[in-house]
Each structure stands twice: as C-alpha cells, then as structure tokens.
Amino acid sequence: MHKRLFILFVLFALAAPTFAQKYFTRDGKVRFASKASMEKIEAVNKSATAVLDATTGKMEWKVLIKGFLFEKALMQEHFNENYLESSKYPNATFKGEITNMSEVNLSKDGTYTARVKGKLTMHGVERDVETTGTIKVAGGAITVHADFVIKCSDYNVKIEAAKVTNISNEINVSVDATLNQMK
Amino acid sequence: MKRIIYILLAIACAGSAIGYYLWNKPQKDMQAAKADMAMDAAALFNEFNTDETAANAKYLDKTVAVSGKVKEATKTEDGTVKVSLETGSEFGVFCELDPLSQHARTEFPVGETVTFKGICTGLNFDVQLTRCVEVK
Numbered sequence: 001m002h003k004r005l006f007i008l009f010v011l012f013a014l015a016a017p018t019f020a021q022k023y024f025t026r027d028g029k030v031r032f033a034s035k036a037s038m039e040k041i042e043a044v045n046k047s048a049t050a051v052l053d054a055t056t057g058k059m060e061w062k063v064l065i066k067g068f069l070f071e072k073a074l075m076q077e078h079f080n081e082n083y084l085e086s087s088k089y090p091n092a093t094f095k096g097e098i099t100n101m102s103e104v105n106l107s108k109d110g111t112y113t114a115r116v117k118g119k120l121t122m123h124g125v126e127r128d129v130e131t132t133g134t135i136k137v138a139g140g141a142i143t144v145h146a147d148f149v150i151k152c153s154d155y156n157v158k159i160e161a162a163k164v165t166n167i168s169n170e171i172n173v174s175v176d177a178t179l180n181q182m183k
Numbered sequence: 184m185k186r187i188i189y190i191l192l193a194i195a196c197a198g199s200a201i202g203y204y205l206w207n208k209p210q211k212d213m214q215a216a217k218a219d220m221a222m223d224a225a226a227l228f229n230e231f232n233t234d235e236t237a238a239n240a241k242y243l244d245k246t247v248a249v250s251g252k253v254k255e256a257t258k259t260e261d262g263t264v265k266v267s268l269e270t271g272s273e274f275g276v277f278c279e280l281d282p283l284s285q286h287a288r289t290e291f292p293v294g295e296t297v298t299f300k301g302i303c304t305g306l307n308f309d310v311q312l313t314r315c316v317e318v319k
Contacts, residue, residue: 027263047307063307066244067313090243
C-alpha cells in the first residue's frame with residue numbers, strides 16, 4: 001500500500017509542471033555619475049525594466065537612454081547627441097544571469113549576495129560584464145541593488161581631450177529595483 | 184590701439200556670458216512647452232509595436248500630448264508619479280510626471296480620460312514619456 005502511494009506521489013511530482021516564476025519591474029532606477037577633476041555629472045532614469053526568472057536566475061534589463069534626466073539641459077543634449085547618439089541607439093540592455101544560484105534562493109525570504117554575469121549592450125557595442133549585487137527577498141517581492149563601473153572607451157564613447165577634466169572615462173553606475181511576480 | 188583692445192575685451196566678455204548662459208541653461212519649462220503632436224494612447228502604442236524604428240524616428244525627443252483612460256497611477260517611494268494609459272493590451276503608455284514642474288494634482292482616478300504632455304523616450308515594453316505635465 002505504502003509503496004503504491006509512494007510511486008503515485010513520485011509520478012505526480014514528476015508530472016507536475018515546473019513553471020518558471022518570473023518577476024518584473026518597470027520602475028527600475030539607474031543612476032550614473034562621472035567624477036572628473038573639474039566637474040561632477042549625474043543623471044537618473046527611473047523607468048528601467050527588468051525580467052528575472054526566479055528558478056534559473058536569468059535576467060534581462062532594458063533602459064531608454066533618452067529617459068536619463070540631467071540637471072543641466074545642455075549636458076543632457078550633449079550626452080544624447082554627441083556621446084551616446086541615442087537617436088541611433090535608443091536603449092541599453094543587459095542580458096545575463098546569477099552565477100551563484102546555489103547560494104541564492106529566490107523563493108525564500110532573505111538577503112543574498114549574488115554574482116551576476118552577462119552581456120551589456122550600449123551605443124552599439126556588446127561586452128561581457130560581471131558584477132556583484134545584493135538581492136533581498138521579502139513578502140513576495142525581490143529587491144536588487146548593484147554598483148559597478150563602466151568605461152566610456154569600452155563602448156566607443158569618445159571623450160575629447162578638451163573635456164577630460166569635465167567628463168571621466170569611468171562612470172559609476174548604480175541600479176535599484178523591486179521586482180514583483182508577473183501574473 | 185586701445186580701442187581694439189576694448190573691442191576684443193567686449194567680445195570676450197560677451198562670449199563668456201553666452202557660454203555661461205548656455206552651460207547653465209535650465210531644462211525646458213514643460214508647462215509652457217507646445218506639444219509637437221497629439222496622439223491617442225492606443226494609437227501611439229500600436230505605432231510603436233508595429234514598426235519601432237519608424238515610430239522612434241517620428242516620436243523620439245518630441246513633446247507629445249497623449250490622451251487616454253487612466254489604467255493605473257502609481258507613486259514610488261521617492262515621490263515619482265507614473266500614470267499608465269489604457270491601450271487595450273497588457274502593456275501601455277506610461278507617463279512619468281515631471282519632477283521639475285509644479286502639478287495641479289498628482290492623483291488620477293482609474294478610468295478617467297486624461298491628457299498628458301511629455302517627451303517621448305521610446306519603447307521599453309511600454310511606450311515611455313518623461314517630464315509629463317497634465318493638459319486640461
């Protein structure tokens with residue numbers, strides 16, 4: 001009797017569909033800052049989207065370049081027209097995954113340090129990037145935070161010699177988002 | 184000779200003043216800005232989903248007055264207000280209220296027909312407009 005029940009249980013468990021639980025946000029905040037000897041430049045975008053598969057740890061992020069708001073209008077114009085050419089390359093995307101899923105349990109409440117690796121595409125250039133981030137799982141929501149540095153020169157963004165004291169080649173990027181289950 | 188020096192100095196001063204003004208030019212006043220075009224939310228969304236490249240060429244950087252029924256209005260922790268307009272599909276047109284403008288109201292009842300004037304930044308699941316102000 002027990003054996004039959006056990007076999008039935010195993011068969012049922014195997015037959016049950018393993019649905020990938022996906023999480024989504026359209027309110028991701030991406031901030032970047034450039035600190036050069038003569039000037040500090042900051043901009044923020046509050047509408048980055050992200051999709052995260054809680055089972056595999058795979059994620060995709062997308063942010064519209066024209067959505068970055070600067071304090072100064074001229075800086076925003078230069079950023080879009082001269083540096084990132086956003087009419088030609090309107091968005092930046094990141095496609096990657098959490099590489100230490102054995103240490104990160106996205107279905108269990110807690111705070112985890114996640115290692116993320118993937119491809120960042122910006123200004124028409126795709127590059128492999130790697131960073132560490134913090135993931136907090138609480139009340140059915142997944143909150144992520146990551147800080148990393150990207151180099152303008154890695155993405156074909158050229159800073160003229162005359163502007164080197166105003167714009168740093170190394171940009172500090174900060175990402176914050178709270179993702180909720182997709183229905 | 185002295186006159187030439189004065190003239191050159193005057194030009195240099197004028198040049199610096201213009202440069203200073205341009206560098207510190209503030210972001211444009213969205214309440215005063217004129218919309219480049221007026222669109223219905225569903226129609227705008229459909230254009231982007233049919234041909235994103237063509238829609239980008241037509242709408243990116245433009246001040247668009249978009250009208251539609253409020254699907255949802257959200258306020259994030261830092262006070263950012265976003266209003267999504269019905270498009271008949273899961274994704275829609277999202278208007279982010281301008282953080283640099285004064286707004287007559289920041290609460291929008293679901294189902295009410297509203298018009299927002301904002302800058303179109305493209306398609307990211309939804310059509311996104313930033314620096315929006317309500318148009319009565």
